[in-house]
Amino acid sequence: MKVALMILAFCIASFAVQVKDVANTVGVRDNQLIGYGLVVGLNGSGDGTNSKFTIQSISNLLQGMNIKVNPDDIKSKNTAAVMVTAKIPAFAKSGDKLDITVSSMGDAKSLQGGTLLLTALRGIDGEIYAIAQGVVSTGGITGGTGGRGGNHSTSASVLAGASVEREIPQNFSQNDNLTLSLKTANFKTANDIEKALNFAFDSEVAQAIDSRTIRLKKPDEISSVEFMARVLEQDIDFVPENKVIIDERSGTIVSGANVEVEPILITHKDITIKIEPNAQAPLGANELDMKDGGIIDPTSNTLRINANKTTVANVARMLNKLGASPNDIISIMQNLKRAGAINADLEVI
Known part of the structure; x- marks a missing residue:
């Protein structure tokens, strides 16, 4: 198949952007969560007998419900082993909902029509931060051989499919010394942000440490939330690199x-x-x-x-x-x- 060449061009010129467009607040970020679970209710499109871990997982699940069964007796093709991933945003509180992505681990042909059973989502520290469960949707997810939204998608999603159970500790409101990190290292941009913020607050609230890092000192008369709101909304002149x-x-x-x-x-x-x-x-x-x-x-x-x-x-x-x-x-x-x-x-x- 012949591949067409598409040529795009954008003008490089100085224009005004807000600080939040070119910099992140250090420590304020999403965290990745992951878990292993089972999707059930598939119409014969689940994992086959070659996926031993799926059969063992079904056996373990049933034993946890006081139903003893030999893994060798399990032949269900209506179940698929999956990995579940999600992002927990900064300052997420207990009860907040998260979108999740469900991806097949075995040889399932499709996750369409399935339901994800209760799955613990853990952080890199091994602690459980969210619990996921719900009917999966393959619409808009590309996977397998069926293409986008096809009947053979081995990836799926559940909107608001997880609930936050553990909060990530934050001490933002007590932190007077905050830091900005530029998305792209640039000495001029760091210097421009320093000058713009010191002028806007009429005091030395910002100090560019290097081409990526800008240290901030919150004035005593305002809260950390108000200070960062004003910092991130501050306009600066920005020239993207060619x-x-x-x-x-x-x-x-x-x-x-x-x-x-x-x-x-x-x-x-x-x-x-x-x-x-x-x-x-x-x-x-x-x-x-x-x-x-x-x-x-x-x-x-x-x-x-x-x-x-x-x-x-x-x-x-x-x-x-x-x-x-x-x-x-x-x-x-x-x-x-x-x-x-x-x-x-x-x-x-």
């Missing part, structure tokens, strides 16, 4: 509209690229003028760019018109970066 992102699986290239490509000559397989800013060479016999500084010779697979400003977006778009495959375009971009012709971070995902 970056080129390549998704090899989908053939997608995302780059800043102003990411320039320096003059270079590169050959990849049967494709030749000549970037010659301000060159005024006349059109050859087989060359086609693309009207935006690019000249293409389809007979020799040559791309000649004669522009005052050549960008990654222009090069990718012209290569696409030349008929280059997504893999070839991605390889060319990577080699342009290696050769130093692209002055931006390149990230392959």
